[in-house]
Amino acid sequence: MPMAHHLYGNALVLAPSGRLDHDNCEAFREELAPHLERSAKDGAPIVLDLSGLEYVSSAGLRCFMLAAKQAKAQNSRVVIASMQPVVAEIFQIARFNLVFEAYPRVRDALAALSPGAAAAFDKG
Amino acid sequence: MRVRFWGTRGSIPVALTSSDIRDKVALALLRADGRRFASVGEAHQFAEEHLDFALSHTFGGHSACVELETGGDEYFVCDMGSGARPFGAHVLARQSGRPATVNVFMSHVHWDHIMGFPFFGPAYVPGTRIRIHGCHDVMEQAFRLQQAPPCFPVEFAQLSADIEFVKLAPGRMHEVSGVQVTPAPQMHSGDSYGYRFELQGKSVVYTTDSEHKLENRSQTERFVRFFHGADLVVFDAMYSLADAISVKADWGHSSNIIGVELCQMAQVKHLALFHHEPAYDDAAIEGVLKETRRFEELTRGARTLQVSAAYDGLEIDV
Numbered sequence: 001m002p003m004a005h006h007l008y009g010n011a012l013v014l015a016p017s018g019r020l021d022h023d024n025c026e027a028f029r030e031e032l033a034p035h036l037e038r039s040a041k042d043g044a045p046i047v048l049d050l051s052g053l054e055y056v057s058s059a060g061l062r063c064f065m066l067a068a069k070q071a072k073a074q075n076s077r078v079v080i081a082s083m084q085p086v087v088a089e090i091f092q093i094a095r096f097n098l099v100f101e102a103y104p105r106v107r108d109a110l111a112a113l114s115p116g117a118a119a120a121f122d123k124g
Numbered sequence: 125m126r127v128r129f130w131g132t133r134g135s136i137p138v139a140l141t142s143s144d145i146r147d148k149v150a151l152a153l154l155r156a157d158g159r160r161f162a163s164v165g166e167a168h169q170f171a172e173e174h175l176d177f178a179l180s181h182t183f184g185g186h187s188a189c190v191e192l193e194t195g196g197d198e199y200f201v202c203d204m205g206s207g208a209r210p211f212g213a214h215v216l217a218r219q220s221g222r223p224a225t226v227n228v229f230m231s232h233v234h235w236d237h238i239m240g241f242p243f244f245g246p247a248y249v250p251g252t253r254i255r256i257h258g259c260h261d262v263m264e265q266a267f268r269l270q271q272a273p274p275c276f277p278v279e280f281a282q283l284s285a286d287i288e289f290v291k292l293a294p295g296r297m298h299e300v301s302g303v304q305v306t307p308a309p310q311m312h313s314g315d316s317y318g319y320r321f322e323l324q325g326k327s328v329v330y331t332t333d334s335e336h337k338l339e340n341r342s343q344t345e346r347f348v349r350f351f352h353g354a355d356l357v358v359f360d361a362m363y364s365l366a367d368a369i370s371v372k373a374d375w376g377h378s379s380n381i382i383g384v385e386l387c388q389m390a391q392v393k394h395l396a397l398f399h400h401e402p403a404y405d406d407a408a409i410e411g412v413l414k415e416t417r418r419f420e421e422l423t424r425g426a427r428t429l430q431v432s433a434a435y436d437g438l439e440i441d442v
Contacts, residue, residue, distance in 0.1 A: 057423075058381050095366040
């Protein structure tokens with residue numbers, strides 16, 4: 001799965017796109033792994049920018065859950081931002097809205113994580 | 125086949141409370157908004173047409189018991205939860221004194237699935253034949269144990285019916301009085317088994333107390349084959365997906381989301397959400413049903429999957 005990434009201050013923004021389902025969830029986890037390892041070393045939070053994600057299945061939701069668990073165990077955070085309406089609805093039906101920090105926009109997420117990250121985002 | 129639900133609640137029976145009834149009546153009166161009804165029939169019609177199911181009905185509170193009416197003389201039923209008591213009354217009324225033959229299929233022998241048997245009226249009628257089918261070695265032990273002193277006043281050995289325990293091999297098709305029955309192993313504490321029933325080109329899958337691990341692809345494929353093309357799948361949808369894969373992982377139950385995904389992959393026609401969370405009230409279960417239908421709509425491919433939430437008293441013809 002193609003996943004753009006960008007560093008704002010100490011926060012990493014990852015942007016998976018397309019569909020995340022049974023067929024590609026393992027590839028997504030492999031793609032995510034080095035970023036989570038880096039996060040374990042420096043505690044840098046991760047924002048998953050889901051603006052390009054069109055659909056997520058239960059298998060994809062599980063990947064998000066595992067990433068959040070791993071981040072929490074290593075004193076970091078994974079938060080969600082910019083969900084498309086369909087993905088936001090699936091999150092709500094699966095009750096992931098109760099266990100995930102989700103923000104309307106990437107900047108909102110960065111501001112919640114660190115003022116420096118939000119400032120870096122504003123500079124572009 | 126006609127599938128009749130006598131008990132649909134998970135883990136433990138629940139009952140509506142007096143405040144539940146008071147609130148339903150109060151809300152119904154508000155919705156009626158001063159209307160006058162000339163008869164009970166008119167009031168019923170108003171309730172059916174203008175009130176939410178959760179307000180005008182209840183999903184019920186008996187634990188698992190699901191009958192399959194095959195059109196033959198013998199009875200087929202999955203699990204002996206507390207719904208077995210009204211099911212037994214139905215059998216006695218229909219038999220009008222004639223002894224019945226009842227084929228029981230046990231998912232497993234946890235208490236909520238056997239607790240109705242001591243109150244199953246036909247078990248006290250001489251001449252009745254009860255064949256309890258299942259894949260567990262401990263089936264007979266469990267049924268005898270719950271009626272042993274000091275738990276119950278009537279011991280199993282005192283029951284008048286002719287009761288036989290029939291061990292089935294999982295993964296193999298068995299012919300039971302003209303119905304083809306295939307049990308399949310499921311993930312649950314102490315193991316559980318789902319059943320696929322096939323008769324005259326129609327198929328019903330009863331799969332409760334079954335956890336599905338998303339990371340286990342071969343298990344997913346096995347269940348897709350087990351469900352494939354079924355006219356109805358009765359599915360354990362006790363938890364939300366978030367709970368099922370986090371705080372309640374390894375508790376042995378599944379979610380509405382997994383139910384829809386498996387049924388879509390297996391090209392099932394109708395999914396009945398089952399084994400409702402006992403902490404949910406009627407409005408919560410109706411909410412889950414609406415959300416599940418919406419999820420099916422969002423994820424629909426070429427086929428539409430019909431989605432229902434089972435309730436005590438529901439009948440589905442396949």
